[in-house]
Amino acid sequence: MKFSKATDYALHALVYMIHRDGDTVKIPVQDLSVALNVSTTYLSKVLTRIVKANYITSTSGAKGGYRLQQNWENVTVYDIVVAIDGVQTLFEDSFDHGNECRIQAAMMEAQDNLINTLKNKKLKDLTV
């Protein structure tokens, strides 16, 4: 019952990127790994998922790196959580009680409240 470190890394990396002039610059993973004190290889794997999800772009080769997409101001914390960990169900009922199971329903309600909070948090708001 924890958010993954990968999500933590991704959020911090993105906030760092926003600070470094938003979508105007390309930042190599090397820079980010120094800033966050995380290995380049692992951070790169994490960021690749953010690329796939289309919140940043990447360019290989010299002078390459990661750059925020132009739409970055609308990206939410929830978007990143999903990009890293996928859409998860917090509570998987081991028992096949179907939809009428009240335990399941209670957990779902709690989960919805968690998710909605994260949907209302834009990365932009975390950088002020």
Next chain:
Amino acid sequence: MKFSKATDYALHALVYMIHRDGDTVKIPVQDLSVALNVSTTYLSKVLTRIVKANYITSTSGAKGGYRLQQNWENVTVYDIVVAIDGVQTLFEDSFDHGNECRIQAAMMEAQDNLINTLKNKKLKDLTV
């Protein structure tokens, strides 16, 4: 980012116990394990944590078993989550940004909303 199976088992076991005449009967783990289709040994380990947390009592020996505490009507889903998994922080910031870290703050707010929902759910309400 998931609730544990142990929590799932505990909630179902407790709801089952409530159905079986509340706090008036002792129910051996054998019965519960049949009802939930979970091994007696593991379920027993799980329930011992609920005993420690004082939401049920246990008596060894013949005619023994688990019995709800008299206060069971006030026990919440959150109480059980804590009894099983302890008080957890959903998001542990790997970076020592201190309290002013906005990422941390956003995650905390989401977590609070999750927890408050579970605090407002009594086991009693899951059994109607």
Next chain:
DNA sequence: TATATAATAGATATATAATATCTTTAATTG
């Protein structure tokens, strides 16, 4: 008191997932 029943505790096993590293490949610049 002996026997059967039932929870608890400790040791250990199994499974799974997250985290991390290493190496190779592909793309880009100058």
Next chain:
DNA sequence: CAATTAAAGATATTATATATCTATTATATA
């Protein structure tokens, strides 16, 4: 072409949850 940088694949490491097994302790009752 040489240097740089991301991506991908293979693998290793670590951590944790889940589960089982055995031994021990407690209780009821025949």
